[in-house]
Amino acid sequence: MFTPPEDLADAEVAAALIWGWDLDVEGIMHAPVGFGSHHWWVRDASGRRWFATADDLRTRRRHHDEPLDAPFARLRAALATAASLHGAGLRWVVAPVRSDDGSVVLRLHESFALALHPGVEGDTFGWGPYEDAAHRDAVVNRLVELHAMEGCRDDVMEDDLTVPLADELRTHLDDPGPRWGAGPFAADAWELVRDHADTVRALLDRYDALVAGADRTRFVLTHGEPHRGNTMVTPDDGVVLVDWDTVLLAPPERDLWRVVGEDPAIRGRYEGGTGVALDDALLEAHALRWDLADVAVYVRDLHAPHVDDEDTRTAWAGLRAAVTATR
Template sequence: MSVSYAPVGFGDYHWQVIDEDGRPWFATVSDLEHKEYCGRGAAAALEGLRRAMETARTLRERDGLRFVVAPVPAADGRTVVALDARYALAVFPHVPGRPGRFGQRLSEAERDQVLELLADLHGRTPPETTPPTTLEPAGLSGVHEALGELDGVWSGGPFAEPARELLAEHAATLRARCAECAELTDEVRRRGAPLVGTHGEPHPGNLILGEDGYWLVDWDTVGLAPPERDLSLISADPSELARYTELTGRTPDPAGLALYRLRWSLLDVAEFVEWFRGEHDRSEDTETAWKGFTETLGQLADGASGVAARPGE
């Protein structure tokens, strides 16, 4: 057996594994203390991650969705194995093909291929294990708390004071965008958008182009939500989503697209604020997070929001 570290993605840790029979695998270790979208706290995050991986497995095995890259079960049948109180392991089949890049712009033909996958996914009955999602970005209470503590000193680590100063510079903009998010949330909720099983992050960085079309990886963000949760990452322009409408009969809601693009950026801000207000060191991850923090706040100040904000994927 051979194991080699794969320095890809942001947040989780990955290895390429060749077993004794020469079969390739892809192993992922998740830091449960930094997986808030799966649950607050390591124990809750482990449970949420297991639900997400079981959902992917069901979509692959029950529904026959070829493009779902689901984990293989361990000897006890679980798709996620706890290594200790903080870290958990999942193993996936190696998928041959050309990986996409985060921020990559898809051609019209490529975009339509991804929309076909999403139309198929959204048309399936969500597995019982599918985690729920909320319209409101998680962690915004921490952002509001931080905005109320800009006069003090942040001392959690090397990026604490720079983060406080940067947040103070963009405080008015951030409050305005949070208010805009609340208005959009109310509008989408009033319209009663249907809930479907969504991937959560179907951007090019989570796509692998194989001989038979695209594979979609990283299903830890799977969840029940309006379709715009996925579609907003393909385009903010409903006219570019025409293939989805053709297949499903549903025209994407512009308010929903705007909400989820803004929500993406605010989730980033919430994650970075929590990170830099807490205990941290200077590392490759925190350097990357700092770059993402500055870019996200800059985009929000410019009136933009969306997938270009998330770093490292």
């Protein structure tokens, strides 16, 4: 997230790193990167850099009243799988460092979960299509390797193929109620949801139809979000993937819809290298799911009490772009 959390201070994060990982914290600074988790750059007394991530479990609920233990369990399963993959020799998996008691993530208060990663030196990238074909091809090679992994499945959860918060989104689409007024973007969001309700509802129905016949015997280990912003190019390991909090056993199309959309030739390369034929319906479904999940999160955030900050401005711009685009 771009804005530091109001209910989690830097000092509390530092104290948790000292207690959980016995890290001799010399400095800590919130890093305004990404959208979804909170991040901090950390420096220990030896000068080594670390990267701490705190996830607000309240924002990871799949429905509004889901107990917070459920998103915590999903996060722990994903990060434990990443740690197993790295331990199995996939050095390009930037996995969390286990705490002193062997945990990959620690609970902070009731609402946050903290993970610690080693600082990685290399080139970073922003959101958007891959600008370099060699970079994209290297990521596809990583995905081929990941999808071929038969082990490291002790902790991983299986994708249920639903859109998070879809039930709440459908409720707003069916009846947005009186004009929203809990924040500076609420009224405009209400109007957008009201005016585009039929379109978004039809897309939700389309997604459900596309995944209805998914063959679960095809499921493989997937990263979930291997876009350009979740990659780095490092001196020692070449292209590495970060942000493994979305790992699931899922259709291979979950990792491939975006890169195939950027370069259709990748489909043939992947199919030739793996012997797995990609499913057109699932490629479309996962592209659609990405947009619908964003819409659901943005509607939740802008319907709730909020202020005008970089995060809510990003949510409003994202909602407007998503619901007015045609697929």
